[in-house]
Amino acid sequence: MVNGYKMAVLIKQVPDTSSAAGVNPDGTVDRARAKRMINPFDKYALQKAIETRAAHGGEIIVISMGPPPAMEVLVEALEYGADAGYLLSDRRLAASDTLATAYALYKAVVYLKDVDIVFTGLQTTDGDTAQTGPQIAERLDVAQITYCETMEIVDGRIHASRIIDGGIQKLETAAPALITVANSASALEHKKFANVHKVKALSRDKAEKEKRIKTINLDDIGAEPERVGLLGSPTVVGKTWKLGEKGGSCQLFKGDKPSHEVELLVDALKGGDTGVEEYVA
Ligand SMILES: Cc1cc2nc3c(=O)[nH]c(=O)nc-3n(C[C@H](O)[C@H](O)[C@H](O)COP(=O)(O)OP(=O)(O)OC[C@H]3O[C@@H](n4cnc5c(N)ncnc54)[C@H](O)[C@@H]3O)c2cc1C
Numbered sequence: 071m072v073n074g075y076k077m078a079v080l081i082k083q084v085p086d087t088s089s090a091a092g093v094n095p096d097g098t099v100d101r102a103r104a105k106r107m108i109n110p111f112d113k114y115a116l117q118k119a120i121e122t123r124a125a126h127g128g129e130i131i132v133i134s135m136g137p138p139p140a141m142e143v144l145v146e147a148l149e150y151g152a153d154a155g156y157l158l159s160d161r162r163l164a165a166s167d168t169l170a171t172a173y174a175l176y177k178a179v180v181y182l183k184d185v186d187i188v189f190t191g192l193q194t195t196d197g198d199t200a201q202t203g204p205q206i207a208e209r210l211d212v213a214q215i216t217y218c219e220t221m222e223i224v225d226g227r228i229h230a231s232r233i234i235d236g237g238i239q240k241l242e243t244a245a246p247a248l249i250t251v252a253n254s255a256s257a258l259e260h261k262k263f264a265n266v267h268k269v270k271a272l273s274r275d276k277a278e279k280e281k282r283i284k285t286i287n288l289d290d291i292g293a294e295p296e297r298v299g300l301l302g303s304p305t306v307v308g309k310t311w312k313l314g315e316k317g318g319s320c321q322l323f324k325g326d327k328p329s330h331e332v333e334l335l336v337d338a339l340k341g342g343d344t345g346v347e348e349y350v351a
Pocket of ligand 1: 080081082083109111112115133134135136164165166167168169171172175189190191192193194196197198199200201202203303305306307
């Protein structure tokens with residue numbers, strides 16, 4: 071029984087998009103060669119959990135699903151102040167789409183037992199779908215607050231503000247809940263020396279390391295193998311291509327009013343001859 075809130079923070083390891091290492095000539099990522107990092111959006115989720123623990127007590131458990139190198143993000147999360155980390159790693163998870171990923175992560179959250187709040191990032195910098203969090207909430211059958219910017223817990227109820235088109239929406243719910251944290255929320259604080267020191271000491275203390283970092287597989291979490299990986303992924307990637315390649319063309323639609331410009335655009339999309347100006351970059 072945790073005093074305070076038992077929180078799970080989902081963190082994905084993604085290729086470092088600021089580096090060209092690991093990008094194939096066709097624009098696809100060679101994950102084995104790419105530099106790796108914590109998905110930047112997930113740092114906001116971790117910070118929300120750290121703030122919640124500071125205010126109300128509790129425990130922060132980080133879960134990452136990925137191949138063995140994803141252990142790096144768990145270690146880093148511990149350095150930032152997480153209490154424990156679970157790496158969900160299993161060859162049968164390879165090629166999972168968001169449906170399969172959400173199923174596996176949902177099973178991992180259930181495996182942790184009695185989680186009060188699940189925090190996820192808004193989206194990732196590689197898959198970029200923003201679907202995983204909401205799908206997990208559906209499977210857990212808990213309230214979900216997406217695009218959460220600020221939150222506080224008052225009398226056991228979560229009060230949150232979330233970003234919506236043109237404004238802020240205020241919501242209130244009881245735990246358990248899943249919250250996807252916006253990247254306009256507070257940024258992750260620097261690592262504290264004491265946490266980094268404790269993580270370094272784990273290499274000398276096997277028992278403590280096993281308590282704080284574990285690798286689990288599909289059998290541990292009771293996941294059905296046919297619901298993950300290629301078998302459990304109905305998504306089909308039809309084609310991939312590089313965005314923003316030099317040499318692309320740009321059409322400007324100039325009309326006397328916005329509705330006229332939209333008509334010109336629709337005509338062009340239908341293949342009509344609009345006579346608009348065309349610029350070649
Ligand atoms: C047909 C197909 C095949 C694919 N094959 C592969 C493959 O072989 N290898 C591969 O690496 N990817 C593969 N992917 C990508 C895979 O779908 C995504 O990695 C995964 O579903 C998460 O989606 P996302 O990155 O869009 O996350 P989002 O939905 O954008 O992420 C939202 C949040 O969910 C959490 N989250 C998401 N993924 C994880 C994770 N793995 N661990 C912990 N937290 C997480 C994070 O908090 C994140 O901020 C494939 C996708 C498709 C469609």
